[in-house]
Amino acid sequence: MTDGPSKMLLPDGLRDVLSPEATREASVVHGLIERFRASAFRRVDPPLVEFEDSLLDGVGAPTAPHTFRLMDPVSQRMMGLRADITVQVARIATSRLTRTPRPLRLCYAGPVLRVRGTQLRPERQITQAGCELIGADTPEADAELIEIAIDALSGVGAKDLSVDISLPTVVPSVFESLGLDKDTRRRARLALDRKDAHDVAALGGDAALRLGALLDACGPAERAMEKLLAIDLPPMAAAERDRLARVLELLDESAPGLVITVDPVEHRGFEYQTGLSFTLFSKGVRGELGRGGRYAAGAAGEPATGVTLYLDSVMRAVPMAEEVQTVYLPHGTSPAQGRALRDAGWCTMAGLSAEADVAAEARRLACTHIFDPMRGADPIPLDDA
Amino acid sequence: MTDGPSKMLLPDGLRDVLSPEATREASVVHGLIERFRASAFRRVDPPLVEFEDSLLDGVGAPTAPHTFRLMDPVSQRMMGLRADITVQVARIATSRLTRTPRPLRLCYAGPVLRVRGTQLRPERQITQAGCELIGADTPEADAELIEIAIDALSGVGAKDLSVDISLPTVVPSVFESLGLDKDTRRRARLALDRKDAHDVAALGGDAALRLGALLDACGPAERAMEKLLAIDLPPMAAAERDRLARVLELLDESAPGLVITVDPVEHRGFEYQTGLSFTLFSKGVRGELGRGGRYAAGAAGEPATGVTLYLDSVMRAVPMAEEVQTVYLPHGTSPAQGRALRDAGWCTMAGLSAEADVAAEARRLACTHIFDPMRGADPIPLDDA
Numbered sequence: 001m002t003d004g005p006s007k008m009l010l011p012d013g014l015r016d017v018l019s020p021e022a023t024r025e026a027s028v029v030h031g032l033i034e035r036f037r038a039s040a041f042r043r044v045d046p047p048l049v050e051f052e053d054s055l056l057d058g059v060g061a062p063t064a065p066h067t068f069r070l071m072d073p074v075s076q077r078m079m080g081l082r083a084d085i086t087v088q089v090a091r092i093a094t095s096r097l098t099r100t101p102r103p104l105r106l107c108y109a110g111p112v113l114r115v116r117g118t119q120l121r122p123e124r125q126i127t128q129a130g131c132e133l134i135g136a137d138t139p140e141a142d143a144e145l146i147e148i149a150i151d152a153l154s155g156v157g158a159k160d161l162s163v164d165i166s167l168p169t170v171v172p173s174v175f176e177s178l179g180l181d182k183d184t185r186r187r188a189r190l191a192l193d194r195k196d197a198h199d200v201a202a203l204g205g206d207a208a209l210r211l212g213a214l215l216d217a218c219g220p221a222e223r224a225m226e227k228l229l230a231i232d233l234p235p236m237a238a239a240e241r242d243r244l245a246r247v248l249e250l251l252d253e254s255a256p257g258l259v260i261t262v263d264p265v266e267h268r269g270f271e272y273q274t275g276l277s278f279t280l281f282s283k284g285v286r287g288e289l290g291r292g293g294r295y296a297a298g299a300a301g302e303p304a305t306g307v308t309l310y311l312d313s314v315m316r317a318v319p320m321a322e323e324v325q326t327v328y329l330p331h332g333t334s335p336a337q338g339r340a341l342r343d344a345g346w347c348t349m350a351g352l353s354a355e356a357d358v359a360a361e362a363r364r365l366a367c368t369h370i371f372d373p374m375r376g377a378d379p380i381p382l383d384d385a
Numbered sequence: 386m387t388d389g390p391s392k393m394l395l396p397d398g399l400r401d402v403l404s405p406e407a408t409r410e411a412s413v414v415h416g417l418i419e420r421f422r423a424s425a426f427r428r429v430d431p432p433l434v435e436f437e438d439s440l441l442d443g444v445g446a447p448t449a450p451h452t453f454r455l456m457d458p459v460s461q462r463m464m465g466l467r468a469d470i471t472v473q474v475a476r477i478a479t480s481r482l483t484r485t486p487r488p489l490r491l492c493y494a495g496p497v498l499r500v501r502g503t504q505l506r507p508e509r510q511i512t513q514a515g516c517e518l519i520g521a522d523t524p525e526a527d528a529e530l531i532e533i534a535i536d537a538l539s540g541v542g543a544k545d546l547s548v549d550i551s552l553p554t555v556v557p558s559v560f561e562s563l564g565l566d567k568d569t570r571r572r573a574r575l576a577l578d579r580k581d582a583h584d585v586a587a588l589g590g591d592a593a594l595r596l597g598a599l600l601d602a603c604g605p606a607e608r609a610m611e612k613l614l615a616i617d618l619p620p621m622a623a624a625e626r627d628r629l630a631r632v633l634e635l636l637d638e639s640a641p642g643l644v645i646t647v648d649p650v651e652h653r654g655f656e657y658q659t660g661l662s663f664t665l666f667s668k669g670v671r672g673e674l675g676r677g678g679r680y681a682a683g684a685a686g687e688p689a690t691g692v693t694l695y696l697d698s699v700m701r702a703v704p705m706a707e708e709v710q711t712v713y714l715p716h717g718t719s720p721a722q723g724r725a726l727r728d729a730g731w732c733t734m735a736g737l738s739a740e741a742d743v744a745a746e747a748r749r750l751a752c753t754h755i756f757d758p759m760r761g762a763d764p765i766p767l768d769d770a
Contacts, residue, residue: 048496
């Protein structure tokens with residue numbers, strides 16, 4: 001569709017999606033959900049707005065600064081316009097579905113809104129699609145989520161996929177075991193975030209040694225695993241490493257050839273994650289396609305893991321929509337003829353008044369074929385008409 | 386899915402849609418849009434929020450009292466959370482798509498929110514799906530919209546459909562031609578809204594005669610048309626009657642057997658409609674499935690007609706979702722075996738740890754079949770396992 005002059009501007013970061021992109025996005029969402037459902041993830045559809053108490057609770061807390069607030073005139077309580085869906089699904093799992101057997105698999109798709117865009121992601125409305133696996137703490141669950149994300153993305157045509165696995169609890173566990181003071185932790189965190197080996201070394205002592213080794217382990221999975229195994233880690237961090245080893249083993253079976261990197265020191269964006277987390281990429285595509293990881297669902301902190309795909313990036317990773325082939329039905333085509341064509345898979349556009357030059361009218365309306373109601377045969381390509 | 390005790394309540398009129406309903410609604414929306422697209426309506430996806438100036442303009446004006454407002458921190462201007470999508474599609478047609486040839490066919494689907502529910506429709510979030518046909522003023526366009534709504538609803542399984550056609554501009558045109566004063570108009574309107582023939586008669590003179598005849602014309606299309614033809618109408622109203630006659634003729638061809646009633650005095654809910662309007666019903670189903678009609682799009686008042694379907698009512702009119710057949714894959718099933726089953730159309734649920742009694746575990750998780758990784762044949766129904 002062509003863009004005419006825009007007299008009425010939309011707010012920054014909000015846009016009208018036109019055809020064929022709108023159709024393509026809906027079909028990609030449909031494709032992702034179908035893959036999730038095929039692996040027994042049941043769809044749930046929480047509302048766009050709910051009370052802020054529940055929306056910004058637990059795993060929803062990091063979205064608080066990004067969430068639009070609304071006063072509910074009915075209850076006189078504040079509501080939030082969701083900036084994320086995971087927290088809503090966790091709420092459903094731990095309230096309405098507490099009695100549903102675990103592990104519980106749920107999936108969802110829908111729009112979220114953010115108060116402000118970021119430089120990397122200027123959009124303020126994004127469609128998310130995702131899966132949550134609640135009540136299972138096994139590496140099998142971690143691997144399943146990564147595999148299903150990769151499978152769903154491949155299914156809609158995304159190529160050259162890779163996953164970057166993080167262990168956001170390992171560094172805090174090492175900090176704890178080393179008994180680092182607050183200031184040193186801050187310095188160490190900064191150095192690790194910058195991947196600055198020099199500044200890590202400058203911490204000196206065991207901190208320099210262990211954190212340096214963790215930093216050095218960042219990279220392709222196999223090499224990273226070898227390096228991690230050589231580090232003397234405190235029990236909690238060692239357990240995370242063992243979990244990673246098992247997840248890599250499972251992925252090697254279920255997604256052979258998948259490019260996997262490991263970054264044991266990354267924590268940005270995983271502040272509320274309680275264990276193995278990951279980010280999904282497609283080679284050459286700007287922005288991450290999705291991310292996921294372990295979290296604690298609900299007040300009781302039920303073990304859970306999930307993955308969220310961001311449709312803005314996903315759409316950049318999938319093939320473009322094909323142009324629609326449309327048959328122009330001249331005024332006077334019978335309803336039955338039009339229906340027969342649609343039943344045969346054609347897209348038909350009805351002429352609403354008689355035209356002297358039917359082919360010219362069909363071309364003007366960007367149709368690709370015309371139908372001859374007298375002959376009643378197959379539609380004629382406009383090049384030949 | 387079962388409902389456990391709900392600790393965290395949602396605001397009134399907002400709800401979590403669970404499986405299988407959430408899946409079913411998504412599939413019904415998908416089905417409706419596919420029908421719209423097959424008749425060359427191109428999908429557009431406007432944002433959930435936009436500036437209130439554009440959202441509450443023209444055909445959007447009636448939604449003003451129902452629309453949540455938000456302050457946009459970026460522009461410092463007020464935005465509205467849409468309560469209707471038609472106005473957004475009209476904005477797109479008359480701004481970004483001004484240069485796209487007419488008639489322009491657009492379709493959409495998505496959620497809308499309302500500040501308060503009504504007694505008839507307590508829901509504050511509803512999914513809408515609809516079509517807009519912009520830049521055509523012919524009866525063919527009116528008939529096309531009714532036909533496509535009926536076709537799409539039938540396509541998703543709604544039965545016993547009927548349409549009630551209104552001519553909301555006829556009564557004002559008769560008022561005008563009779564030169565009725567404001568007070569008499571008010572009394573007449575009230576009597577007509579109540580369908581109170583006695584009060585209409587009490588108006589006396591030509592008003593009683595003509596308005597009484599219009600009221601008497603309400604009913605099945607064929608009889609209504611006969612009665613309308615016998616009334617001496619002012620030119621604008623007579624033109625609307627002629628349009629109705631032609632639309633009925635077209636529908637008789639394109640949707641034979643469709644139950645059509647005509648109500649030439651109804652105007653409630655059509656206050657911003659500029660001509661032939663309609664409401665869609667399914668026998669025995671509470672609430673209207675949708676409504677539509679003529680309106681003036683954009684500042685230039687481009688002739689347009691559209692139809693909006695309300696998914697809450699539509700879902701009551703379509704068959705229930707079928708129960709999903711799920712195969713339990715015992716721990717140790719190879720990824721390739723699971724994939725082969727999914728490719729063959731099965732829904733599979735992976736066992737995340739080894740279980741002594743696989744059948745019991747599969748039953749606990751509400752699976753219908755189990756897979757035997759050793760035998761590797763077809764999944765075994767749980768009744769036989």
